Amino acid sequence: MALTRDRIVDAAIKLIERDGLDAVSMRKLAAELDAGTMSLYNHIPNKAALLDAVSERVFAELDTPASSGDWRDQLRTQAHALRDLSRRYPHAFVLLALRRLGTESGLRPVERALATLAEAGYHGADAVHALRAIVAYVTGALMREAETTPALGGVAISPYASPIDATEYPLVAAASPTLAAYDHAHEFDHGLDLLIRALAHPS
Secondary structure, eight states, X not given: OOOOHHHHHHHHXXXXXXXXXXXXXXXXXXXXXXXXXXXXXXXXXXXXXXXHHHHHHHHTTOOOOOOOSOXXXXXXXXXXXXHHHHHHSTTGGGHHXXXXXXXHHHHHHHHHHHHHHHHTTOOHHHHHHHHHHHHHHHHHHHHHHHHTOGGGTOOOOOOXXXXXXXXXXXXXHHHXXXXXXXXXXXXXXXXXXXXXXXXXXXX
């Protein structure tokens, strides 16, 4: 099969999802494709361009509907679209927090998010700061989910090694049943609601 840019990007995504982002190199990718390393450079100039191409391919699958309804519901829909994407690509998803795409697939969701924040009363620099707060929460929560969910290739959160000393740590001991359990979907929604309420009532 002829070597093409699409085949290279497909193989890179497969490699990332199987072995993690740190495993990516042009040499390993060439081995995956049973091709010479130098032949890859005829299609993609360097590793940075490869990671941008992977980011663009993954981001292109982000399903963020056009603005409609209350801005709070719009933000929830956009955040859940990111969560859905992260569960499809738990390792490649990290790139979305690391690469800045100037393509349609990268700019379109940013435009929609800023339009949603404009409906909430945020404009200019305030909108950018609000957007960054949302992105920081969402990407952080989703990266933690990916790293601690065995079904996504992560390692389950370990329980406390011994009972909590309630005399020394009374609040931790009281909260330990809740701390010991972790429902990613529930925690994601709860944290998102806290953030949305804060955006609705800025100090």
